[in-house]
Amino acid sequence: MLRLAGAALIFAASLAAGLCAAGMYRTRVIQLEAFHSLIVHIGRQIDSCLVPLDRIYAAYRDPVLERCGFLAELRRSGGEAALSACGYRLLLSDTEIHELTAFFMGLGRHSAEEEPRHCAYFSARIGELAEKARGELAAKTRLCRAFGMLLGIMLAVILL
Amino acid sequence: MxxxxxxxxxxxxxxxxxxxxxxxxxxxxxxxxxxxxxxxxxxxxxxxxxxxxxxxxxxxxxxxxxxxxxxxxxxxxxxxxxxxxxxxxxxxxxxxxxxxxxxxxxxxxxxxxxxxxxxxxxVPHIIRGVCDRILRLCYEAPSIKPILIYSPPGVGKTTLLRDLAARLGGELTRRVVLIDTRGELYLPEMFKETLCDVLIGYGRAAGIEIATRTLSPEVIICDELGDSEEVRQILSAASAGIPIIATAHASSVTELMAKPNIRMLHENGIFRGYAGISRENVNGMLSRCFTCSYTPHDSAFSEHEPCCV
Known part of the structure; x- marks a missing residue:
């Protein structure tokens, strides 16, 4: 009886881990899309009205970036610093962090003609990464769930 | 001080x-x-x-x-x-x-x-009280007299003009319009208790026109007068009865009057006087105290040395 309860517990834990991994992957996609929206917004603000960055940051609202503390840090100390300060709360891959760092490193250093091109380039790059991640989301979610379930079954069988 | x-x-x-x-x-x-x-x-x-x-x-x-x-x-x-x-x-x-x-x-x-x-x-400086002598020349309650302040570059015209604007708009509670073309006159901490309206980044001519038409100032203050459009707007402001306090680059009244646009303003009686400033040399060191010499409009400036005040 005790062994059966243990096996059920192990199965539930493995299933939960699989669901959690799927959730984290989904959060990563949402964060990446939020960064893409931010870059598009910055590019539009610069292109249309040459709005200074501090004013763009102050007026920007996004629940995803607020929740992970990125926007507050962005307003306080700029993009690069915000990325490193919030790195542990961002579920992005190294490639994605690298692209975002390159974007914020170059942001605000160009002329009025060059700056929208800088934003457009990184908007396209992050957009591609977000689209790819979104495309893989359903498959990866299924994979994580299935892996969690199978692992749980396997461990339960071994225990029994 | x-x-x-x-x-x-x-x-x-x-x-x-x-x-x-x-x-x-x-x-x-x-x-x-x-x-x-x-x-x-x-x-x-x-x-x-x-x-x-x-x-x-x-x-x-x-x-x-x-x-x-x-x-x-x-x-x-x-x-x-x-x-x-x-x-x-x-x-x-x-x-x-x-x-x-x-x-x-x-x-x-x-x-x-x-x-x-x-x-x-x-690097801007706040030197409160540096305009005392100029203030005595241009302010005779309740009227403000239009004057032109001149000096070579780097002597401290901007510092003096900033203090003058803050005094007129502050303790003397006059409606001052400050035209800050290059963002170097206006220091927020110095003007927070004043009645100054500040036009930042406007050209002087455009600033004077806006001030005259819409802001109803008791005095317009601006830095470094120069071109003929500015002269036209100053003449327009003067006809509306608004005094102007301005600065120009020159080391003497004679040099000042050699500038055609300033000469035109002089001939139209725009300024009541011309104040030249220089730094005092105390014990071989240039100090931050200003000396001021004044030439009234009605004196034959080319024949008289300016008197120190």
């Missing part, structure tokens, strides 16, 4: 750390007074200097291209693109009355500066 300021925070933040450290080392060694610095000049691969009490003091350090670019970005508050218009005509408005002269290579189409090679960071 004289209130000195240290190096403004924004300047300290923007300068490369080794330049700031060097300035403070020299200040500690008594080779310069940090509170007396007028300009800090950074040049790529060449010596950085500070201008202090009229002397150029080499810092023995230079800056790299990357350091200068970083400095420009910081002076533009991280948004270089938003300062493109002023960079193209040779300066950055860094805020808090700090104007930075920009030197570099203009792109072939003339639309942008491709490579910035040196910066001249002008």
């Amino acid at each position: 004289i209130e000195k300021t240290l190096l403004p925070t924004i300047v300290e933040v923007c300068l490369p750390a080794h330049i700031t450290a060097r300035i403070y080392t020299l200040a500690e060694n008594g080779r310069l007074h940090a509170a007396e610095i007028n300009e800090i000049r950074l040049r790529t691969g060449r010596p950085a200097t500070v201008t202090c009490e009229g002397k150029n003091i080499p810092l023995g350090e230079s800056v790299t291209v990357a350091e200068l670019a970083e400095c420009v970005t910081r002076l533009c508050h991280g948004s270089v693109y938003a300062h493109g218009d002023t960079i193209r005509v040779g300066y950055i408005q860094a805020g808090d009355g700090i104007r930075v002269g920009v030197c570099g290579t203009l792109a072939a189409d003339g639309r942008a500066v491709r490579e910035i090679t040196s910066l001249n960071i002008r």
